[in-house]
Amino acid sequence: MKAIVVTDQAAGTAGMKLVERPEPQAAINDVVVQVHASGFVPTELTWPPTWTDRRDRDRTPSIPGHELAGVVTALGYGSTGLSVGQRVFGLADWYRDGTLAEFVAIEARNLAPLPSDVDFAVGASLPISGLTAWQGLFQHGHLQAGQSVLVHGAAGAVGSMTIQLAREAGAYVIGTGRAADRQTVLDFGAQEFVDLANDTLEDVGEVDLLLDGIGGDIGKRSAGLIRAGGTLVSIVGPPEARPANGLAVDFVVESDRAQLSEIVQRVRDGRLRTNIDHVSTLDDAVAALNPTERRKGKTIIRVRPLQHEAVRPRNSII
Numbered sequence: 001m002k003a004i005v006v007t008d009q010a011a012g013t014a015g016m017k018l019v020e021r022p023e024p025q026a027a028i029n030d031v032v033v034q035v036h037a038s039g040f041v042p043t044e045l046t047w048p049p050t051w052t053d054r055r056d057r058d059r060t061p062s063i064p065g066h067e068l069a070g071v072v073t074a075l076g077y078g079s080t081g082l083s084v085g086q087r088v089f090g091l092a093d094w095y096r097d098g099t100l101a102e103f104v105a106i107e108a109r110n111l112a113p114l115p116s117d118v119d120f121a122v123g124a125s126l127p128i129s130g131l132t133a134w135q136g137l138f139q140h141g142h143l144q145a146g147q148s149v150l151v152h153g154a155a156g157a158v159g160s161m162t163i164q165l166a167r168e169a170g171a172y173v174i175g176t177g178r179a180a181d182r183q184t185v186l187d188f189g190a191q192e193f194v195d196l197a198n199d200t201l202e203d204v205g206e207v208d209l210l211l212d213g214i215g216g217d218i219g220k221r222s223a224g225l226i227r228a229g230g231t232l233v234s235i236v237g238p239p240e241a242r243p244a245n246g247l248a249v250d251f252v253v254e255s256d257r258a259q260l261s262e263i264v265q266r267v268r269d270g271r272l273r274t275n276i277d278h279v280s281t282l283d284d285a286v287a288a289l290n291p292t293e294r295r296k297g298k299t300i301i302r303v304r305p306l307q308h309e310a311v312r313p314r315n316s317i318i
């Protein structure tokens with residue numbers, strides 16, 4: 001099969017290569033999925049599991065990409081809940097070969113059914129950003145209607161999902177980011193925007209919940225903005241400063257079939273919009289993942305061209 005591999009951490013995305021790799025086999029509890037579309041998070045090549053296995057041994061050449069949408073082609077012993085020919089989407093294990101490939105072996109529990117009217121490219125844009133926003137707000141942040149939420153990096157993949165889910169849950173949402181992203185953040189539903197380079201973050205006042213997708217100095221300054229009893233949820237590692245009278249949590253997103261289904265249902269009925277900026281083929285993926293100018297949303301790799309799909313879905317984006 002064709003796949004993108006990385007072998008050299010120092011080279012970053014410039015070190016990506018399109019090569020031939022053996023097709024993966026389904027292990028216990030796995031299914032094999034023919035990947036139709038794949039999502040890649042730009043920070044992936046800094047994550048340890050891209051390079052080493054769970055015992056810290058080198059596992060290169062490794063195939064990056066952890067979001068996928070595709071069709072099940074084989075079932076491993078013991079896999080449940082899915083069948084051959086089924087459309088699925090989900091989140092691949094950090095320590096295994098990923099989804100920038102024609103096929104991936106993945107535990108069935110990491111996948112959910114992808115409804116027939118949701119395009120594969122849309123499906124591949126949802127798992128990491130949608131689940132991270134969902135888990136950050138509801139599982140770790142315990143968001144309640146009427147609370148205020150500050151979202152750092154609000155125009156990004158996770159941030160744009162966070163704004164929409166928080167608004168739907170009845171929160172007051174303040175998004176932060178770069179000056180150029182003001183309108184994007186307001187269009188996704190934030191009631192206020194803070195340009196981190198030119199506005200004063202502290203003018204926001206106290207908030208009940210912070211979802212921090214930036215960290216560093218911005219994260220440190222934000223601990224003081226958490227109201228007594230509030231929560232700071234970091235998705236960029238352990239917080240460097242903690243709220244004086246609140247909780248600080250950091251977590252790594254996990255796949256969850258029920259949550260994936262909640263997220264895709266919201267996409268179908270128009271409550272949730274994805275933030276896709278660019279769609280490319282696998283043959284052009286290395287160039288697409290090394291953009292020469294700033295991208296305002298996600299890059300999705302359409303691994304299997306559209307003519308191979310029996311029916312073109314209604315919400316196809318390209």
Ligand SMILES: NC(=O)c1ccc[n+]([C@@H]2O[C@H](COP(=O)([O-])OP(=O)(O)OC[C@H]3O[C@@H](n4cnc5c(N)ncnc54)[C@H](OP(=O)(O)O)[C@@H]3O)[C@@H](O)[C@H]2O)c1
Pocket residue numbers: 041042043044128129132152153154155156157158159176177178181196213214218234235236237251252253294297
């Ligand atoms: N813990 C987890 O499970 C988990 C899950 C998903 C993502 N993450 C992490 O969360 C972060 C966000 O992920 P993402 O996929 O949403 O990334 P993304 O799409 O690149 O979004 C990040 C946004 O924040 C903005 N930003 C970054 N630094 C900034 C700064 N100093 N001032 C103003 N704006 C800034 C970015 O603008 P520019 O594009 O101009 O920099 C971008 O709009 C990444 O570090 C990622 O690794 C963690």
